Amino acid sequence: MHDPGIYALIQLMPTVLRPAGWALWAAATVLDDLADQRDAEPAERAARVEAWTQALHCELAAGTSRDPVRHALVDSALRWRLDLSSLRGAMISTRDDTRGRHFADWAAWRAWCNGAITPWVDQVRHLFERAGAPMTLRLDRQQDYQWFIDGARLTDTLTDLSADLAQGDLFLPQEALDAFPGAEDDLRQGSWSQAAAALVRELTALARQWVTRPAMTTGMHPGAATVLNTAASLMRAQLDAVDAAGHALLKRAPRPSLAARTRILAPARIRSKLAWSLTPLTAPGPRRPTVAASEPSPEADDTALRPPPPHRDGVRPPQIAADRMPAHVAVIMDGNGRWAEQRGLPRPEGHRAGTAAAHEMVHGALEIGLRHLTLYAFSTENWKRDTEEITTILEAIRRDLDEGPIRDLDVRQRWLGHPDKLPQELVQALLREERRTSTRTGLTLTVCINYGGRDEITRTAAALAQAAHAGDIDPHLIGQDDFARHLPHPDMPDVDLLWRTGNEQRISNFLPWHTSYAELCFTSDYWPDVDRRDLWQAITEYSRRQRRHGGATR
Structure with missing residues (x-):
């Protein structure tokens, strides 16, 4: 972290951005130093990192700090309107480094890298974006x-x-x-x-x-x-x-x-001097007003996570034995357009109504203790639909990400799909939520947007071919595990239960690799009409089935 090369890189940034760049670099360096101090035991070093992090959280609300490094970071965040909540995960990673680390494989090591470094780099990218x-x-x-x-x-x-x-x-x-x-x-x-x-x-x-x-x-x-x-x-x-x-x-x-x-x-x-001299840049505006220190934003600290709101009728989830509970439920949310047509409304209105049902599924999944929930929001085939309907679907997803109705729930959000054709603002919002919630341990919610199963398999096969060409893998020894490791989300477990609403009985190119042995459940209600009780009913039905995976009945 003390590499003079970092200082040289900040010198290549436009002058107006350098103070904020130095503030970010200094903060990361201080945390790294606190974690590495040799005059203290690991527990004490971890406590010092945590104390520094908590102080920053309070000072962001107050708008100032007596610590020079934190003061510079707070001032930069307020002037450039940076959301530093995404750094919380990186700071936790630095704190936990004091206890030592062991990585079984490159995937675990890579996850550590992603959590520890990417949030800091993204803050620099946000600075460039703010400057124009x-x-x-x-x-x-x-x-x-x-x-x-x-x-x-x-x-x-x-x-x-x-x-x-x-x-x-x-x-x-x-x-x-x-x-x-x-x-x-x-x-x-x-x-x-x-x-x-x-x-x-x-x-x-x-x-x-x-x-x-x-x-x-x-x-x-x-x-x-x-x-x-x-x-x-x-x-x-x-x-x-x-x-x-x-x-x-x-x-x-x-x-x-x-x-x-x-x-x-x-x-x-x-080169940099010439490039910046030809670029009109935006200087930081007046500092953003601060909120009272006694009212910290819940999104800044995962300790403020709340439980899901109860069902409006007060119903509670059924008790499912642990060995009968699915680990991963995937849902094809079908029937939005038909729901609207049935009521004499334009089809896009059905997609707006379907957003509330998606929130209900998240609440129900959290209440019953589901570990993985995957929702099919927009397929690669959906581009064939009317432009207004496509726009409504994508705008509803973007608005939901910006408003954050599930932001303070213990939900790790992920996106599965391909960025081609998607608005860049939507892609950045999806990636932002992935990074912000990456350290959460409750429900993993994967939303499939611009996703196609055959497209996923084709791209995975291409990645395998590239790895074989590079000599990273022997093509004669490729097995199922090798294929799974090259999927977009290698840690996604197989789907136990695939549920589709809307009175249709097909899987529509949805997660073909992961649903090879999934139990199927088809129901007639249109998606906007379902709530968490329907999810619980599908899980209850799953718990009664006998799964043999090709074996004989006992």
Whole structure:
């Protein structure tokens, strides 16, 4: 976090954004330092991080702070109208790092990276957007963005190897360590063995591959593109220094030479200065009014999560034995248009009415203890519908995300689908809610928007082919687990119960991989007419069925 390269990158930002950039960098650095202080036990270090985080929460409401770093961050948030609630997860991740980490595989490591770094990077992107020079990422390059973040984290981990090992930490996935027998023990003992050297060479090559994503900045504002491309060049120079360090890597953090940094930064400064000189930028307006410190916003802290509201008739969910309860229910919300036509209303009115039913499903899922709920909101085939109906559906989804009626429930929100054709504002809102709720442990709500099952399988097969071409997987040994790992959400469990409303009996290209062994339930009511009791009834019916998965009846 003390890398002078970060300071150099902030210098490439337009002058009006630099104070806010420094405030974000300083806050992340302070938290990292508090977590790494060697004069205290892990519990004390975790308490210090938590105290700093809680103080920031209160000071955001008050609008000021006596701590210089927090004051700068509060001032930047109010001037630029930044929502810092998304940083809560990253701060929790920093706090929990004090207790040590163990990652079974790259997927677990990647989830840690996403939670710890992405929120800070997104705040910088929001700054560029507020200034009128958005760091817009191509919607078809979201995976490149994720690889870039992973590469930055791996570069940082390799650079800080000596400091982490001194505290007994090794922030690498077990999957990577096991590929080089003996390397883990050697590193923990401070021995630069052949296995340890081979591991580091492999990881530096992997990090270099991840941070080299030139297509990520295609079509981006040249000033913003210069910042990202320079960041990639600095990280590659850092990885060169890691490779050249050899056994010294276990004693101190390597740094690129001054000559190497100058070769990268000198032309970057010229390019960025020219780009910003030709760009009319928006200066920060007056500070946003603060709210009373005694009334903190519930979205800023997950400790303020509330239970779902009770049903209007006071009904309670049935008691379902744990071994008879589905883990994952997927719903095809059918009948909105017909519901409206039946009442002499335009079809779009049915979709507006269906939003309330979706909220009811979330409330009912939370009450009965369901772990995963997936809703089919808009399919790739729905683009064939009338333009007004399409607009109404997408606007209703966007408005629901902005108004946040389920924002203070213990719900982890996710999106499954493809960004093609979707309004960019909607995609960004979906990704924002994913990041903001990523640390929640209650219901996982996946909303399928611009989703098609065959499209998902085709893209997954393409990702597998690309992995095989890159040598990451043997094409002759590809199995079902390999395919599942390349799905958009590899951790999504199989669907136990697929429920469709609207008196239709087909699955309509919905989750074909995940529903291979799903129990099917079709009901006649149109979607706007259902509430949580219908979900409970479908789950009750599921609990009575005998599932054999191809086996014989006992």
